[in-house]
Amino acid sequence: MRSLPQRFQEVFAGIAEGAGLPLQQVAEWFFIEQCAVLRCSSSVSILNGHAWVARNNDTVAPGMWGYVGIREVEGRIPTITFGREGDVFVPTGINQGKLWLHYNYLPVADSLDSHKPHIPPFVFMMEALETCRSIQEVEMLLHQIQRSDGMMLFAIDGKTDEFAIFECGCAVHYKREPAEGSLVGTNHYCMRDDPDGPLEETPLSTLSRYKRVETLLEPICRRPTGRNLPTELIEILADDEVERRGDTFATVYANVACPHTGEIWYTFGGYPAASKGNWQQFEWPWME
Numbered sequence: 001m002r003s004l005p006q007r008f009q010e011v012f013a014g015i016a017e018g019a020g021l022p023l024q025q026v027a028e029w030f031f032i033e034q035c036a037v038l039r040c041s042s043s044v045s046i047l048n049g050h051a052w053v054a055r056n057n058d059t060v061a062p063g064m065w066g067y068v069g070i071r072e073v074e075g076r077i078p079t080i081t082f083g084r085e086g087d088v089f090v091p092t093g094i095n096q097g098k099l100w101l102h103y104n105y106l107p108v109a110d111s112l113d114s115h116k117p118h119i120p121p122f123v124f125m126m127e128a129l130e131t132c133r134s135i136q137e138v139e140m141l142l143h144q145i146q147r148s149d150g151m152m153l154f155a156i157d158g159k160t161d162e163f164a165i166f167e168c169g170c171a172v173h174y175k176r177e178p179a180e181g182s183l184v185g186t187n188h189y190c191m192r193d194d195p196d197g198p199l200e201e202t203p204l205s206t207l208s209r210y211k212r213v214e215t216l217l218e219p220i221c222r223r224p225t226g227r228n229l230p231t232e233l234i235e236i237l238a239d240d241e242v243e244r245r246g247d248t249f250a251t252v253y254a255n256v257a258c259p260h261t262g263e264i265w266y267t268f269g270g271y272p273a274a275s276k277g278n279w280q281q282f283e284w285p286w287m288e
Contacts, residue, residue: 001023001027001031003117003119004119004123005119005123005127007073007076007130008088008089008123008126011088012026012027012030012088015086015088030087030088030089031120039058039059039104039105039186039187039206039244039249040055040056040057040058040091040104040105040186040187041055041056041058041104041185041186041209041210041213041237041242042054042055042056042102042104042154042184042185042186042213043182043183043184043185043213043217043233043236044154044156044163044165044178044182044183045181045182045183045217045220045221046161046178046181046182046221047220047221047229048229049161050161050258050260050261051156051158051161051162051163051258051259051260052229052233052256052257052258053100053102053154053156053163053255053256053257053258053259054233054234054236054237054254054255054256055092055102055154055237055254055255055256056237056242056243056244056251056254056273056274057091057092057102057251057252057253057254057273058244058249058250058251058252059249059252060248060249060252061248061252062248062249062250062252062271062272062273063269063271064084064085064252065083065084065252065253065269065271065273066252066253066266066267066268066269066270066273066277066278067082067083067084067085067086067087067268068080068081068082068266068268068282069081069082069083069086069087069090070285071130073130076130076131077095077096077097077129077130077131077132077133078095078096078286079093079094079095079096079126079129079130080093080094080095080264080282080285081093081126081129082253082255082266083253088126089120089122089123089125089126090122090125090126091103091104091121091122091125092253092255093125093126093129094129094158094257094259094264095129095130095132095133096286097132097133097134097159098157098158098159098259098260098262099129099132099133099134099135099138099155099156099157099158099259100154100155100156100157100158100257100259101125101128101129101138101153101154101155101156102125102153102154102255103121103122103125103151103152103153103154104151104152104154104185104186104187105150105151105152105187106150106151106152106167106168106169106187106188106189107150107187107188107189107194107195107196108149108150108169108170108195109150109169109172109189109192109194109195110169110170110171110172111170111171112146112148112170112171113146113170113171116144116145116146116171117144117145117146118145118146118147118148118170119145119146119147119148120147120148120149121147121148121149121150121151121153121168124141124145124147124151125153127141127145128141134157134159135155135157135162135163135164138153138155138166139166139173139175142166142168142173146170146171147168147169147170148170149170150168150169150170151168152165152166152167152168152185152187153165153166153168153173154183154185156259157259158258158259158260158261158262159260161260163178163183164176164177164178164183165183165185167189167190167191167192174189174191174192175191176190176191180221181221182217182221184210184213184214184217185210186206186207186209186210186213187206188206188207188210203241204241204244208241209241209242212239212241212242213236213242216235216236216239216242217236220232220233220236229256229258230256230263230265230281233256234254234256234265234274234279237251237254237256237274238254238272238274238275242274243272243273243274243275244272245272245275250271250272250273251271251272251273251274252271252273253266253267253273253277254266254267254273254274254277254279255267262284262286263281263284264281264282264284265279265280265281265282266279266280266282267279267280268280
């Protein structure tokens with residue numbers, strides 16, 4: 001915890017004081033996510049003229065998720081984040097500059113450079129949300145700060161409808177830009193060989209979910225405008241071959257959003273989230 005930016009150390013201290021708990025216990029709780037296995041499915045596509053993102057977050061303890069946090073920190077960009085109640089770090093969010101970021105788990109493919117600072121991916125997420133207004137600024141931050149684990153970082157600039165995926169190791173990253181107006185990502189590299197070796201297309205594996213999302217997304221991208229995009233994208237996330245439905249490991253929350261227009265749908269509790277969650281449209285608090 002002491003290696004984090006000062007802004008986050010202050011948050012930990014404030015939570016510990018407000019909850020009447022030892023700082024050590026609070027820090028252990030928030031860093032336990034480093035021990036969890038995350039398996040997620042996501043896509044970004046140009047639909048009806050704007051970039052739309054669809055995202056399943058698959059992890060443990062399904063009943064603990066389904067909350068929204070809105071933060072305005074002095075000197076930083078205000079953010080909306082999706083995760084657990086009172087989370088300091090999150091894998092999904094958007095800021096007042098209409099920059100959407102979320103990340104999926106990715107295996108580590110390289111080593112840290114001991115001469116440069118590093119932080120966990122979920123800490124990088126919040127630092128980027130609070131300091132970056134464009135995809136270019138996110139990539140600059142990736143050059144400056146290493147990660148202690150791998151991550152597949154989705155970045156969508158709602159101001160311009162630009163989007164990209166950064167496949168990140170600890171010290172290096174690879175930028176994927178859209179081919180034919182869309183990108184899909186699960187939990188394996190597309191820009192280099194996967195460090196875990198050849199992928200197997202077993203049910204709900206990273207490769208099978210990737211191919212299934214691509215297959216379901218293709219006809220939506222080909223249709224003319226005027227579609228009910230939230231419903232169609234939710235149906236992809238809730239598909240039998242995409243959504244995770246275990247008792248202890250499941251799709252714990254899901255999002256569909258258009259950062260350009262500020263349209264955000266989210267599952268406020270319920271799981272598996274995409275098919276059984278409480279889908280609601282979240283009101284964008286900074287709509288111009």
